Amino acid sequence: MTWNKNIVNEPSSEGWGGPWTEKKLNAFSKYVWSYLTILKKYPQWKTIYFDGFAGSGSKESDEKTDLYQQLKISEDEERTYKGAAERILNLKDGLSFDYYYFIDKNQSSLSKLKEKLEGLNLTEGKSISYRPGDANKWIKEMARALHTDKFAALVLLDPFGMQIDWSSIEELRNTRSDVWILIPTGVIVNRLLDRKGELKNIQKLESFFGLPESKIKEHFYRKEIKQTLFGDEEESISKVYKPIEKIAALYSQRLNEIWKYVTEEPLKLKNSTGATIFHFVFASNNPSAVRIAKDIIKPI
Numbered sequence: 001m002t003w004n005k006n007i008v009n010e011p012s013s014e015g016w017g018g019p020w021t022e023k024k025l026n027a028f029s030k031y032v033w034s035y036l037t038i039l040k041k042y043p044q045w046k047t048i049y050f051d052g053f054a055g056s057g058s059k060e061s062d063e064k065t066d067l068y069q070q071l072k073i074s075e076d077e078e079r080t081y082k083g084a085a086e087r088i089l090n091l092k093d094g095l096s097f098d099y100y101y102f103i104d105k106n107q108s109s110l111s112k113l114k115e116k117l118e119g120l121n122l123t124e125g126k127s128i129s130y131r132p133g134d135a136n137k138w139i140k141e142m143a144r145a146l147h148t149d150k151f152a153a154l155v156l157l158d159p160f161g162m163q164i165d166w167s168s169i170e171e172l173r174n175t176r177s178d179v180w181i182l183i184p185t186g187v188i189v190n191r192l193l194d195r196k197g198e199l200k201n202i203q204k205l206e207s208f209f210g211l212p213e214s215k216i217k218e219h220f221y222r223k224e225i226k227q228t229l230f231g232d233e234e235e236s237i238s239k240v241y242k243p244i245e246k247i248a249a250l251y252s253q254r255l256n257e258i259w260k261y262v263t264e265e266p267l268k269l270k271n272s273t274g275a276t277i278f279h280f281v282f283a284s285n286n287p288s289a290v291r292i293a294k295d296i297i298k299p300i
Protein backbone atom coordinates (compact mmCIF):
# COMPACT_ATOMS: atom_id res chain seq x y z
CA MET A 1 0.00 0.00 0.00
CA THR A 2 1.56 3.35 -0.98
CA TRP A 3 1.86 5.47 2.17
CA ASN A 4 -0.43 8.48 1.98
CA LYS A 5 0.17 11.10 4.69
CA ASN A 6 -3.51 11.97 4.52
CA ILE A 7 -4.36 8.53 5.80
CA VAL A 8 -3.65 9.82 9.29
CA ASN A 9 -6.69 12.05 8.92
CA GLU A 10 -9.00 10.57 6.28
CA PRO A 11 -9.45 6.78 6.35
CA SER A 12 -9.60 4.51 3.28
CA SER A 13 -12.76 3.03 1.83
CA GLU A 14 -13.83 1.07 4.89
CA GLY A 15 -13.77 4.23 6.93
CA TRP A 16 -17.08 5.82 6.07
CA GLY A 17 -20.43 4.23 5.51
CA GLY A 18 -21.91 0.80 6.08
CA PRO A 19 -23.80 -1.01 8.86
CA TRP A 20 -21.21 -0.06 11.49
CA THR A 21 -22.23 3.60 11.16
CA GLU A 22 -25.83 2.69 12.02
CA LYS A 23 -24.67 0.63 15.01
CA LYS A 24 -22.65 3.59 16.29
CA LEU A 25 -25.47 6.12 15.84
CA ASN A 26 -28.18 3.81 17.24
CA ALA A 27 -26.14 3.21 20.40
CA PHE A 28 -25.47 6.92 20.74
CA SER A 29 -29.09 8.00 20.26
CA LYS A 30 -30.26 5.47 22.84
CA TYR A 31 -27.78 6.87 25.33
CA VAL A 32 -28.83 10.48 24.64
CA TRP A 33 -32.46 9.65 25.37
CA SER A 34 -31.53 8.13 28.76
CA TYR A 35 -29.18 11.01 29.53
CA LEU A 36 -31.83 13.71 28.97
CA THR A 37 -34.45 11.71 30.84
CA ILE A 38 -32.16 11.67 33.91
CA LEU A 39 -30.98 15.28 33.54
CA LYS A 40 -34.60 16.47 33.78
CA LYS A 41 -34.22 15.88 37.53
CA TYR A 42 -31.38 18.45 37.72
CA PRO A 43 -32.82 21.74 36.43
CA GLN A 44 -29.96 23.66 38.09
CA TRP A 45 -27.71 22.58 35.21
CA LYS A 46 -28.22 23.88 31.66
CA THR A 47 -27.65 21.03 29.21
CA ILE A 48 -25.23 21.35 26.30
CA TYR A 49 -25.01 19.05 23.29
CA PHE A 50 -21.54 19.42 21.70
CA ASP A 51 -20.88 17.67 18.37
CA GLY A 52 -17.22 18.26 17.45
CA PHE A 53 -17.39 16.64 14.00
CA ALA A 54 -20.97 17.35 12.98
CA GLY A 55 -20.63 16.69 9.24
CA SER A 56 -23.14 17.73 6.57
CA GLY A 57 -25.98 15.59 7.80
CA SER A 58 -25.55 13.17 4.93
CA LYS A 59 -22.97 10.65 3.74
CA GLU A 60 -22.25 12.47 0.51
CA SER A 61 -18.74 13.78 0.06
CA ASP A 62 -17.18 16.34 -2.28
CA GLU A 63 -15.31 13.47 -3.96
CA LYS A 64 -18.71 12.07 -4.70
CA THR A 65 -17.92 9.88 -7.71
CA ASP A 66 -14.77 8.26 -6.36
CA LEU A 67 -16.17 7.83 -2.95
CA TYR A 68 -19.35 6.20 -4.18
CA GLN A 69 -17.24 3.73 -6.21
CA GLN A 70 -14.99 2.93 -3.28
CA LEU A 71 -17.58 3.03 -0.56
CA LYS A 72 -20.43 1.36 -2.30
CA ILE A 73 -22.84 3.82 -0.72
CA SER A 74 -26.19 3.07 -2.28
CA GLU A 75 -28.41 5.97 -3.31
CA ASP A 76 -30.92 4.46 -0.93
CA GLU A 77 -28.40 4.44 1.93
CA GLU A 78 -27.59 8.08 1.31
CA ARG A 79 -31.25 9.06 0.98
CA THR A 80 -32.12 7.40 4.27
CA TYR A 81 -29.01 8.40 6.21
CA LYS A 82 -29.73 10.09 9.52
CA GLY A 83 -26.59 11.54 11.07
CA ALA A 84 -26.11 12.22 14.78
CA ALA A 85 -27.28 15.86 14.57
CA GLU A 86 -30.60 14.94 12.97
CA ARG A 87 -31.22 12.10 15.46
CA ILE A 88 -30.41 14.29 18.49
CA LEU A 89 -32.83 17.00 17.35
CA ASN A 90 -35.55 14.44 16.80
CA LEU A 91 -35.54 12.41 20.03
CA LYS A 92 -38.69 10.61 21.12
CA ASP A 93 -40.73 12.20 23.91
CA GLY A 94 -39.57 15.58 22.57
CA LEU A 95 -36.51 15.53 24.81
CA SER A 96 -34.09 18.36 24.02
CA PHE A 97 -30.96 20.19 25.19
CA ASP A 98 -30.79 23.84 26.26
CA TYR A 99 -27.90 24.49 23.84
CA TYR A 100 -26.61 22.73 20.72
CA TYR A 101 -23.13 23.27 19.24
CA PHE A 102 -22.44 21.79 15.83
CA ILE A 103 -18.77 22.06 14.89
CA ASP A 104 -17.10 21.13 11.61
CA LYS A 105 -13.85 22.28 10.04
CA ASN A 106 -15.65 22.35 6.72
CA GLN A 107 -17.91 25.44 6.42
CA SER A 108 -19.82 23.97 3.45
CA SER A 109 -20.65 20.84 5.45
CA LEU A 110 -22.05 23.01 8.26
CA SER A 111 -24.15 25.02 5.80
CA LYS A 112 -25.55 21.80 4.31
CA LEU A 113 -26.27 20.49 7.83
CA LYS A 114 -28.10 23.71 8.78
CA GLU A 115 -30.12 23.58 5.57
CA LYS A 116 -31.05 19.93 6.12
CA LEU A 117 -32.05 20.37 9.78
CA GLU A 118 -34.11 23.48 9.02
CA GLY A 119 -35.62 21.71 6.01
CA LEU A 120 -36.77 18.97 8.38
CA ASN A 121 -38.26 21.55 10.81
CA LEU A 122 -36.08 20.25 13.61
CA THR A 123 -34.60 23.56 14.74
CA GLU A 124 -37.59 25.64 15.76
CA GLY A 125 -37.33 27.01 19.32
CA LYS A 126 -33.92 25.43 19.86
CA SER A 127 -30.71 27.31 20.66
CA ILE A 128 -28.39 26.01 17.93
CA SER A 129 -24.89 27.32 17.07
CA TYR A 130 -22.99 26.21 13.98
CA ARG A 131 -19.29 26.83 14.52
CA PRO A 132 -16.77 26.25 11.71
CA GLY A 133 -13.19 25.38 12.59
CA ASP A 134 -11.03 22.85 14.39
CA ALA A 135 -12.87 20.78 16.98
CA ASN A 136 -9.83 20.94 19.26
CA LYS A 137 -10.16 24.70 19.56
CA TRP A 138 -13.90 24.48 20.37
CA ILE A 139 -13.44 21.63 22.87
CA LYS A 140 -11.11 23.91 24.84
CA GLU A 141 -13.62 26.76 24.59
CA MET A 142 -16.39 24.52 25.89
CA ALA A 143 -14.20 23.22 28.71
CA ARG A 144 -13.82 26.77 30.01
CA ALA A 145 -17.62 27.14 30.19
CA LEU A 146 -17.98 23.76 31.89
CA HIS A 147 -15.62 24.82 34.67
CA THR A 148 -18.26 27.38 35.72
CA ASP A 149 -20.33 24.47 37.07
CA LYS A 150 -23.55 25.82 35.48
CA PHE A 151 -23.70 23.23 32.75
CA ALA A 152 -23.87 19.52 32.03
CA ALA A 153 -22.52 18.58 28.62
CA LEU A 154 -22.94 15.57 26.39
CA VAL A 155 -20.06 15.47 23.91
CA LEU A 156 -19.87 13.46 20.69
CA LEU A 157 -16.45 13.29 19.02
CA ASP A 158 -17.00 11.41 15.76
CA PRO A 159 -14.02 12.13 13.52
CA PHE A 160 -12.98 10.20 10.42
CA GLY A 161 -9.45 9.87 11.77
CA MET A 162 -7.00 10.96 14.47
CA GLN A 163 -8.01 14.64 14.55
CA ILE A 164 -8.55 14.77 18.33
CA ASP A 165 -5.48 15.97 20.22
CA TRP A 166 -5.04 14.53 23.69
CA SER A 167 -4.38 18.06 24.99
CA SER A 168 -8.03 18.90 24.19
CA ILE A 169 -9.31 15.88 26.10
CA GLU A 170 -7.19 16.89 29.10
CA GLU A 171 -9.10 20.19 29.28
CA LEU A 172 -12.28 18.29 30.15
CA ARG A 173 -10.84 16.98 33.41
CA ASN A 174 -13.12 17.68 36.41
CA THR A 175 -16.04 18.80 34.26
CA ARG A 176 -19.65 17.58 34.21
CA SER A 177 -19.19 16.03 30.79
CA ASP A 178 -20.21 12.69 29.32
CA VAL A 179 -18.28 11.87 26.16
CA TRP A 180 -18.57 9.39 23.32
CA ILE A 181 -15.43 9.15 21.18
CA LEU A 182 -14.90 7.24 17.95
CA ILE A 183 -11.36 5.82 17.92
CA PRO A 184 -9.95 4.81 14.49
CA THR A 185 -8.21 1.79 16.01
CA GLY A 186 -8.03 -0.64 13.09
CA VAL A 187 -8.52 1.73 10.18
CA ILE A 188 -5.68 4.14 11.06
CA VAL A 189 -3.83 3.85 14.39
CA ASN A 190 -2.88 0.20 13.84
CA ARG A 191 -1.50 1.11 10.42
CA LEU A 192 0.78 3.69 12.01
CA LEU A 193 2.21 1.02 14.29
CA ASP A 194 4.44 -0.63 11.69
CA ARG A 195 5.76 -4.16 12.34
CA LYS A 196 9.34 -3.04 13.01
CA GLY A 197 8.43 -0.11 15.27
CA GLU A 198 9.97 2.58 13.03
CA LEU A 199 6.89 4.73 13.71
CA LYS A 200 7.14 7.21 10.82
CA ASN A 201 4.14 9.13 12.22
CA ILE A 202 5.27 9.18 15.82
CA GLN A 203 4.22 12.85 16.32
CA LYS A 204 0.65 11.99 15.36
CA LEU A 205 0.64 9.02 17.74
CA GLU A 206 2.11 11.18 20.53
CA SER A 207 -0.50 13.96 20.11
CA PHE A 208 -3.29 11.38 19.81
CA PHE A 209 -2.43 9.36 22.93
CA GLY A 210 -0.79 12.23 24.81
CA LEU A 211 2.17 9.91 25.46
CA PRO A 212 5.88 10.05 24.55
CA GLU A 213 7.42 7.65 21.99
CA SER A 214 9.00 5.52 24.73
CA LYS A 215 5.59 4.83 26.33
CA ILE A 216 3.97 4.09 22.96
CA LYS A 217 6.75 1.62 22.14
CA GLU A 218 6.36 0.04 25.58
CA HIS A 219 2.65 -0.59 24.89
CA PHE A 220 2.87 -1.92 21.35
CA TYR A 221 6.30 -3.58 20.93
CA ARG A 222 8.32 -6.32 22.57
CA LYS A 223 12.09 -6.37 22.61
CA GLU A 224 13.88 -9.69 22.45
CA ILE A 225 17.54 -10.55 22.65
CA LYS A 226 18.38 -13.35 20.28
CA GLN A 227 21.58 -15.30 19.73
CA THR A 228 22.86 -15.11 16.15
CA LEU A 229 24.39 -18.12 14.38
CA PHE A 230 27.80 -16.84 15.46
CA GLY A 231 26.75 -16.49 19.11
CA ASP A 232 26.42 -12.72 19.03
CA GLU A 233 23.48 -11.20 20.82
CA GLU A 234 20.98 -9.43 18.62
CA GLU A 235 18.00 -7.34 19.70
CA SER A 236 14.77 -7.85 17.81
CA ILE A 237 11.59 -5.86 18.05
CA SER A 238 8.17 -7.34 17.42
CA LYS A 239 4.68 -5.87 17.49
CA VAL A 240 2.38 -7.07 20.26
CA TYR A 241 -0.33 -9.64 19.69
CA LYS A 242 -3.89 -8.22 19.04
CA PRO A 243 -2.65 -4.62 18.58
CA ILE A 244 -6.11 -3.24 17.68
CA GLU A 245 -7.54 -4.39 21.02
CA LYS A 246 -4.51 -2.92 22.76
CA ILE A 247 -5.02 0.45 21.03
CA ALA A 248 -8.62 0.56 22.32
CA ALA A 249 -7.49 -0.54 25.79
CA LEU A 250 -4.75 2.09 25.99
CA TYR A 251 -7.04 4.91 24.83
CA SER A 252 -9.74 3.83 27.33
CA GLN A 253 -7.14 3.69 30.08
CA ARG A 254 -6.02 7.22 29.18
CA LEU A 255 -9.63 8.44 29.27
CA ASN A 256 -9.94 6.85 32.70
CA GLU A 257 -7.22 9.25 33.87
CA ILE A 258 -9.57 12.15 33.00
CA TRP A 259 -13.00 10.67 33.86
CA LYS A 260 -13.74 8.34 36.79
CA TYR A 261 -15.56 5.78 34.65
CA VAL A 262 -15.12 4.45 31.11
CA THR A 263 -16.60 1.57 29.13
CA GLU A 264 -13.64 -0.82 29.40
CA GLU A 265 -15.19 -2.87 26.58
CA PRO A 266 -15.93 -0.17 23.99
CA LEU A 267 -18.32 -0.85 21.12
CA LYS A 268 -16.34 -2.64 18.41
CA LEU A 269 -17.24 -1.54 14.88
CA LYS A 270 -16.37 -3.85 11.97
CA ASN A 271 -16.22 -3.45 8.21
CA SER A 272 -17.86 -5.70 5.65
CA THR A 273 -15.06 -8.28 5.93
CA GLY A 274 -15.45 -8.50 9.72
CA ALA A 275 -12.24 -6.60 10.50
CA THR A 276 -12.43 -4.20 13.47
CA ILE A 277 -11.99 -0.66 12.13
CA PHE A 278 -13.19 1.58 14.97
CA HIS A 279 -14.01 1.43 18.68
CA PHE A 280 -16.70 3.68 20.16
CA VAL A 281 -15.85 4.47 23.78
CA PHE A 282 -17.76 6.29 26.53
CA ALA A 283 -16.45 8.14 29.60
CA SER A 284 -18.12 10.00 32.48
CA ASN A 285 -17.67 10.91 36.14
CA ASN A 286 -21.11 9.48 36.87
CA PRO A 287 -21.35 5.74 37.74
CA SER A 288 -24.95 5.30 36.55
CA ALA A 289 -24.12 7.01 33.25
CA VAL A 290 -21.46 4.40 32.49
CA ARG A 291 -23.80 1.60 33.59
CA ILE A 292 -26.36 2.81 31.04
CA ALA A 293 -23.72 3.07 28.31
CA LYS A 294 -22.46 -0.46 29.04
CA ASP A 295 -26.00 -1.85 28.95
CA ILE A 296 -26.56 -0.17 25.59
CA ILE A 297 -23.37 -1.40 23.91
CA LYS A 298 -23.11 -4.89 25.52
CA PRO A 299 -25.68 -6.67 23.34
CA ILE A 300 -24.63 -5.01 20.10
Ligand SMILES: C[S@@+](CC[C@H](N)C(=O)[O-])C[C@H]1O[C@@H](n2cnc3c(N)ncnc32)[C@H](O)[C@@H]1O
Pocket residue numbers: 052053054055056057058082083084085103104105106109133134135136158159160163
Ligand atom coordinates in the same frame (compact mmCIF):
# COMPACT_ATOMS: atom_id res chain seq x y z
C1 LIG B 1 -17.47 11.13 10.11
S1 LIG B 1 -17.85 12.75 9.64
C2 LIG B 1 -19.03 13.20 10.80
C3 LIG B 1 -20.32 12.45 10.70
C4 LIG B 1 -21.43 13.06 11.55
N1 LIG B 1 -21.08 13.09 12.95
C5 LIG B 1 -22.70 12.30 11.35
O1 LIG B 1 -23.22 11.73 12.32
O2 LIG B 1 -23.20 12.31 10.23
C6 LIG B 1 -16.43 13.67 10.13
C7 LIG B 1 -16.51 15.17 9.88
O3 LIG B 1 -15.42 15.76 10.59
C8 LIG B 1 -14.99 16.92 9.91
N2 LIG B 1 -13.64 17.23 10.39
C9 LIG B 1 -12.48 16.66 10.03
N3 LIG B 1 -11.47 17.20 10.75
C10 LIG B 1 -12.01 18.09 11.63
C11 LIG B 1 -11.50 18.93 12.67
N4 LIG B 1 -10.20 18.96 12.96
N5 LIG B 1 -12.35 19.69 13.37
C12 LIG B 1 -13.69 19.66 13.09
N6 LIG B 1 -14.24 18.90 12.10
C13 LIG B 1 -13.41 18.12 11.39
C14 LIG B 1 -15.10 16.53 8.46
O4 LIG B 1 -15.27 17.70 7.69
C15 LIG B 1 -16.37 15.64 8.44
O5 LIG B 1 -17.50 16.40 8.12
